[in-house]
Amino acid sequence: MAFQILLNFILAFIWMFLQGSYDPAAFFVGYLLGLLIIYTFRRFFKSRFYVHRVTAVLNLLYIFMRELVLSNIAVLKLILKPQLDIKPGIFALPTDLTEDWEITILANLITLTPGTLVVDVSADNKILYVHAMDIDDAEQSIKSIKDSFEVAIMEVSR
Amino acid sequence: MKTNDLILQTVSKIILFVIILFSIHLFFAGHYHPGGGFVGGLMTSGAIVLLLLAFDIKTVGKILPVDYKKLIGIGLLFSVGTGLGALVVDLPFLTHVFGYVNLPILGKTSLHTAVLFDTGVFLLVIGVTMTIIQTIGESE
Numbered sequence: 001m002a003f004q005i006l007l008n009f010i011l012a013f014i015w016m017f018l019q020g021s022y023d024p025a026a027f028f029v030g031y032l033l034g035l036l037i038i039y040t041f042r043r044f045f046k047s048r049f050y051v052h053r054v055t056a057v058l059n060l061l062y063i064f065m066r067e068l069v070l071s072n073i074a075v076l077k078l079i080l081k082p083q084l085d086i087k088p089g090i091f092a093l094p095t096d097l098t099e100d101w102e103i104t105i106l107a108n109l110i111t112l113t114p115g116t117l118v119v120d121v122s123a124d125n126k127i128l129y130v131h132a133m134d135i136d137d138a139e140q141s142i143k144s145i146k147d148s149f150e151v152a153i154m155e156v157s158r
Numbered sequence: 159m160k161t162n163d164l165i166l167q168t169v170s171k172i173i174l175f176v177i178i179l180f181s182i183h184l185f186f187a188g189h190y191h192p193g194g195g196f197v198g199g200l201m202t203s204g205a206i207v208l209l210l211l212a213f214d215i216k217t218v219g220k221i222l223p224v225d226y227k228k229l230i231g232i233g234l235l236f237s238v239g240t241g242l243g244a245l246v247v248d249l250p251f252l253t254h255v256f257g258y259v260n261l262p263i264l265g266k267t268s269l270h271t272a273v274l275f276d277t278g279v280f281l282l283v284i285g286v287t288m289t290i291i292q293t294i295g296e297s298e
Binding site: 025 | 174
């Protein structure tokens with residue numbers, strides 16, 4: 001991926017040299033043309049066309065923002081509720097992610113989800129211990145976390 | 159004996175993109191400087207020929223799944239279409255117009271319908287060259 005971005009930049013600079021103009025517009029045109037050429041030859045590279053990964057990162061960023069807002073609203077509702085009828089607890093969440101930064105992002109995303117909070121990561125990086133505000137259905141929350149966050153993170157790193 | 163083409167393949171992987179970018183430069187230079195659709199198209203097919211030399215015909219077919227015969231047709235359609243476009247607005251066949259347009263990032267740019275005609279030439283030249291080379295290469 002880094003190679004494709006570097007190649008795109010080099011192509012943009014070569015375009016500027018060919019045109020003999022060194023303003024941002026020439027760079028922009030060169031970058032677009034380079035993107036087009038790299039897209040045409042995308043089967044040439046071992047990794048995917050890098051724009052896919054850029055969109056995956058943007059998608060992850062969007063999920064991050066959305067969960068941040070939703071969790072704050074959920075906690076606000078709970079605080080304003082007159083009676084306290086929650087059942088807190090801790091459950092174990094097995095994860096398929098392997099890289100350190102992937103687990104870190106997953107943990108941060110879970111912490112920002114309404115009502116869940118990562119307490120600890122097991123020594124072999126396979127299990128996350130999550131504290132839930134309302135532990136009525138741990139299975140359900142494990143599944144929803146796996147479906148949304150893990151898939152989105154894998155989309156970036158795969 | 160099968161030799162190892164590692165160096166040729168690695169170098170052509172990089173050079174390929176530079177050649178194609180240069181061919182696009184030649185294509186757009188056509189109006190004010192030496193260049194144009196013909197030499198640009200030849201150079202693009204030259205880049206693909208470099209790929210054919212470094213890899214085999216099947217690999218290139220996998221990298222660029224393009225039917226070059228169709229490219230000839232598309233190129234001809236482009237060129238004839240620009241010519242017919244003049245007839246629609248009551249001008250003689252192949253009359254070209256140009257104008258200046260303010261694009262968001264690029265600023266003031268001159269756009270000319272001759273570029274569309276040249277695109278047709280560009281695609282046609284790639285199509286014909288690659289069809290000739292592939293047809294000769296595939297026959298045993």
